[in-house]
Amino acid sequence: MARVLVGVKRVIDYAVKIRVKPDKLGVVTDGVKHGLNPFDEIAVEEAVRMKEKKIASEIIAVSCGLPQAQESLRTALAMGVDRGIHVEVPQTQYDTLQPLHVSKILAKIAQDEKIDVIIVGKQAIDDDSNQTAQMTAALLNWPQATFASEITVEGNAIVVKREIDGGLETIKVKLPAVISADLRLNEPRYATLPNIMKAKKKPIKKITAADVGVDIAPRQQVLSVEDPPTRQAGSVLPDVDTLISKLKEKGHL
């Protein structure tokens, strides 16, 4: 039976309209609805299904982030994860926390907890880095199966269907391995109210990055965060001649 580690991140809810802060050094997070990163939800669901199929013995969820990241861990616990590890990162360092830091933390915890499978979402919907799974696999020297859309366990190996441009690729990797979940892997269950209540009794261990020997001191600085350019308003023209003259004016003809 495999021991499974899932990575979860608390992000601004997918349905919220993102606004840039007036100082252009970040986005507005205060008073904004947050939630578990949707791709991480898919990763959690896959781990829980492995446990239901008796493939996994224990599922541990790890979140690196602000004290509020506990909410995301609770959601994961409500979905069926056994226990959580919260790597607390203060705001000043969280702004420049990089996927490499998270990978190092995940790799260390995976070794400490004797993990066989790490499942993470392919990317977070806030920074869209899509690096954590790949770098974690590299740091551990484990095989990786990214963008998984179907996972089947065959003894000491897993067969993964990967989403690639224009189709699917099927690969087989030996355990231990790192998997990143793509959108079509499964349909995550809803964390019901009774399960959220029960999840409050499940343990969450709080540690710091220093406890696992990872230096997360900032090495870069955010210079500017900007809105994407807005589309310019169009205009309705009375006839074809005006259209042609307008197009000529702009140099399209």
Place this chain on the structure above:
Amino acid sequence: MGAGRRDVIALYKTLLHMGRDYPQGYDFFRSRLKKAFQRNSDISDPEQIQSLVKRGEFVVKEIEALYMLKKYRTLKNRYSTEENPSKS
């Protein structure tokens, strides 16, 4: 009084909890929910209460499916590079 009271309260709480994620807002959902429950508040026949609770549980499943689909479609549109991403 008494028959199915706990089931009804549990259903109400579950729906209230789900309303927090409702696209048109929590207040919209809560006022509708309250009205829907109040409309049937004078019913005392246990069988009828049970069938209404069943219907409520069906609504819970429907809302769960709605949320899931909405999330899936949003993410698909946002991240897919297919030629016609609006279809799903």
